[in-house]
Amino acid sequence: MTNALRLASRVLVVILACAAGAAGAAAQQVDWSTKPVQSERSRAYDALHYRIAIRLDLDQQSFAGETTVTLTSLRDGLETVVLDAEEFAVTKVVSEWGDPLAFSQSEKELSVRMAPPLARGETRSFTCTYHGKDPKAGLRFVAETADNPRLVFSDSWPDRVHHWFPCFDYPNDKVTNEILATVRSDLKVGANGRLVSVTEDKAAGTVTYHWSQDLPHSTYLIFLAAAPYVVVRDAYGTLPVNYWVYPKDAQKVVPTYGKTPKMVEFFNRTFGYDYPWQKYDQISVPSGGGAESTSATAMTHRIMVDEKNEPEFSAIGIVSHELAHQWWGDLITLRSWAHTWLNESFATYSDYLYVRHDKGDDEGALNLQSKLNAYLREAKTRYIRPIVSDRYDQPGDMFDSHTYPKGARVLHMLRQQLGDAAFFDTLKHFLHRYAFEPVDTGDFIRSVKTVTGQNLDWFFDQWLFKPGHPVFDVGSDWDPARKVVVLKVAQVQDVTRAVPVFRVPVVVAIVNAGGRSTSQVWMREREATFEFPSETRPLLVRFDPDNLLLKEITFPKQRDELLYQLSHDDVIGRMGAAAELALFKDDPMARAGLAASAQSDPFWAVRRGAIDALAKAGGAQGPAIIKKAAIDAHPSVRTAALVALGDLKDRSLLAFFKERFATDGSDGVKAESLRAIGKLGDRTAVPFLEQCATVPSYRNLIATAAKQAIAMAGAR
Numbered sequence: 001m002t003n004a005l006r007l008a009s010r011v012l013v014v015i016l017a018c019a020a021g022a023a024g025a026a027a028q029q030v031d032w033s034t035k036p037v038q039s040e041r042s043r044a045y046d047a048l049h050y051r052i053a054i055r056l057d058l059d060q061q062s063f064a065g066e067t068t069v070t071l072t073s074l075r076d077g078l079e080t081v082v083l084d085a086e087e088f089a090v091t092k093v094v095s096e097w098g099d100p101l102a103f104s105q106s107e108k109e110l111s112v113r114m115a116p117p118l119a120r121g122e123t124r125s126f127t128c129t130y131h132g133k134d135p136k137a138g139l140r141f142v143a144e145t146a147d148n149p150r151l152v153f154s155d156s157w158p159d160r161v162h163h164w165f166p167c168f169d170y171p172n173d174k175v176t177n178e179i180l181a182t183v184r185s186d187l188k189v190g191a192n193g194r195l196v197s198v199t200e201d202k203a204a205g206t207v208t209y210h211w212s213q214d215l216p217h218s219t220y221l222i223f224l225a226a227a228p229y230v231v232v233r234d235a236y237g238t239l240p241v242n243y244w245v246y247p248k249d250a251q252k253v254v255p256t257y258g259k260t261p262k263m264v265e266f267f268n269r270t271f272g273y274d275y276p277w278q279k280y281d282q283i284s285v286p287s288g289g290g291a292e293s294t295s296a297t298a299m300t301h302r303i304m305v306d307e308k309n310e311p312e313f314s315a316i317g318i319v320s321h322e323l324a325h326q327w328w329g330d331l332i333t334l335r336s337w338a339h340t341w342l343n344e345s346f347a348t349y350s351d352y353l354y355v356r357h358d359k360g361d362d363e364g365a366l367n368l369q370s371k372l373n374a375y376l377r378e379a380k381t382r383y384i385r386p387i388v389s390d391r392y393d394q395p396g397d398m399f400d401s402h403t404y405p406k407g408a409r410v411l412h413m414l415r416q417q418l419g420d421a422a423f424f425d426t427l428k429h430f431l432h433r434y435a436f437e438p439v440d441t442g443d444f445i446r447s448v449k450t451v452t453g454q455n456l457d458w459f460f461d462q463w464l465f466k467p468g469h470p471v472f473d474v475g476s477d478w479d480p481a482r483k484v485v486v487l488k489v490a491q492v493q494d495v496t497r498a499v500p501v502f503r504v505p506v507v508v509a510i511v512n513a514g515g516r517s518t519s520q521v522w523m524r525e526r527e528a529t530f531e532f533p534s535e536t537r538p539l540l541v542r543f544d545p546d547n548l549l550l551k552e553i554t555f556p557k558q559r560d561e562l563l564y565q566l567s568h569d570d571v572i573g574r575m576g577a578a579a580e581l582a583l584f585k586d587d588p589m590a591r592a593g594l595a596a597s598a599q600s601d602p603f604w605a606v607r608r609g610a611i612d613a614l615a616k617a618g619g620a621q622g623p624a625i626i627k628k629a630a631i632d633a634h635p636s637v638r639t640a641a642l643v644a645l646g647d648l649k650d651r652s653l654l655a656f657f658k659e660r661f662a663t664d665g666s667d668g669v670k671a672e673s674l675r676a677i678g679k680l681g682d683r684t685a686v687p688f689l690e691q692c693a694t695v696p697s698y699r700n701l702i703a704t705a706a707k708q709a710i711a712m713a714g715a716r
């Protein structure tokens with residue numbers, strides 16, 4: 001499940017972040033071990049089905065509902081059924097035989113007297129009539145803005161679904177449901193499952209959409225949205241794949257969502273379990289991120305992107321993430337909030353899998369690096385905690401950079417540990433064994449044992465049940481007498497707060513003129529020394545060359561080794577070398593290497609890293625090289641170049657920035673050229689910037705930048 005706002009920031013982090021979590025001194029660190037222990041909720045009954053008939057009045061921001069609850073008692077002599085119910089008033093409860101039932105309502109609960117009491121295993125239904133207005137949570141009535149029409153949608157995650165119908169609001173209970181939503185007839189209603197009927201009442205000017213979710217799912221995944229949608233129809237084979245967007249966004253459907261059928265195909269194959277639901281809808285809503293309601297993902301309208309801006313602001317990360325939740329989160333669902341990683345780490349790893357499949361190894365490596373950086377930022381500035389933890393204040397606390405990116409990187413390490421075939425067979429087994437059930441981490445570990453025969457308790461113990469990560473101090477030296485590379489490794493993380501000394505396999509690569517050799521060693525202690533044969537002084541020594549480990553590392557290198565790495569290593573190695581070469585400030589060789597990399601590295605993120613490093617390294621030639629990068633093929637490189645040029649505050653560049661604004665096709669680059677103008681502090685540019693503030697753009701990037709630039713220009 002995804003907290004909309006949190007996910008949005010997460011996705012932005014993945015897209016935008018490339019500098020590592022060098023957030024400096026740790027800010028206030030939360031001690032996670034002081035949080036209260038939360039346990040899985042007990043159930044007195046098993047809810048089976050909710051039939052939710054609801055009338056939504058957008059003028060009054062009110063709703064009136066009739067929900068029929070069908071449940072089976074898990075206790076003998078169940079006299080009172082307690083349901084979660086908040087922010088609406090219940091006026092009547094009647095039994096399945098039409099008899100009124102006694103009930104009482106507190107701030108958060110509805111208690112219904114069963115007459116007669118239920119025997120264990122007995123199934124019964126009753127119907128609650130209720131109404132509510134201006135709910136603060138669960139159901140959001142949204143006024144029309146420049147970005148969205150007037151609409152209403154449910155925002156039930158993680159435990160707010162009981163704000164619009166009475167239910168057992170905890171994920172360990174799986175139900176089927178129907179929604180019969182009545183709205184003004186100019187609106188369309190999207191929801192889970194299959195569309196049973198659409199019935200118009202011409203006299204009343206209303207329409208009722210009847211949706212049926214016939215396969216069980218957790219209650220918080222029940223969803224509806226009503227807006228004047230345009231529904232663009234697509235398919236994967238016989239599976240309907242539809243995009244519900246605002247009329248103004250219809251032209252952006254293909255660049256935003258067009259790859260969805262291919263993603264379904266990829267995940268069917270990768271997970272070994274065919275897409276489980278009757279259709280897949282993605283429905284625009286004015287939230288901050290995505291929420292994977294079963295077969296009907298609520299997707300922030302902010303991802304809608306046109307063809308021109310797609311290369312820089314691609315939506316495939318979030319679109320594939322939410323789609324993957326249809327398996328990880330919806331087909332199987334966390335049993336309690338302690339196990340959020342079973343939803344989020346798996347979906348986050350899946351978005352990596354798709355990005356790599358779609359865009360290749362380099363983009364895949366960059367995606368994994370961004371996930372690592374996002375986790376490290378949180379670990380360094382906020383807190384560390386075990387990924388699986390029953391300590392939290394609110395369920396939302398568990399949806400953080402431990403659950404999303406750290407857990408994804410742990411799955412990546414598990415994959416290396418097991419090998420591809422065993423890893424993906426395990427995922428397949430886990431899905432088939434527990435389909436339509438709630439799961440916990442023990443279930444997953446059992447699947448690993450069943451499929452692979454391996455007891456990896458030591459792996460899960462350190463990565464899931466303990467906090468932190470290894471911080472390596474590495475030094476290497478070549479011994480010409482013995483012709484060996486001596487590698488000294490220390491784990492220097494603070495182990496005072498349950499952080500372990502990690503047991504990890506490490507690959508070490510030694511690169512010589514004659515080629516490259518790799519060996520695997522095990523790091524189990526605080527300190528260890530390893531030796532590797534090498535006839536000559538190596539050109540490069542790489543610790544964990546495939547960047548598999550979740551780690552921090554300091555491994556000082558000489559300038560020449562960094563220059564070799566900058567032009568020969570993989571993408572992550574080249575980016576790292578560029579960042580380190582920035583520290584060789586007055587070194588012409590370092591600057592020449594960075595300049596060459598900025599202009600000709602085959603991968604854009606390395607060119608961008610080289611631009612950042614050149615800007616830091618200074619030197620007379622820097623600006624000319626960076627100016628060339630402002631017309632690089634990739635918009636992110638152009639943006640980085642404009643950031644660096646703007647920081648020079650050189651007023652002779654004003655015409656260049658204006659020309660970039662006029663010529664560049666990317667809204668992000670245009671926006672950065674305006675900020676660069678603002679940094680000049682030239683008040684004469686303000687009328688130009690005011691004109692720019694009216695130019696429409698992706699997420700209003702240009703108008704926002706123009707206003708920032710006006711503030712900067714006027715401030716001097």
Ligand SMILES: [Zn+2]
Binds near residue numbers: 001343344
């Ligand atoms: Zn998610």
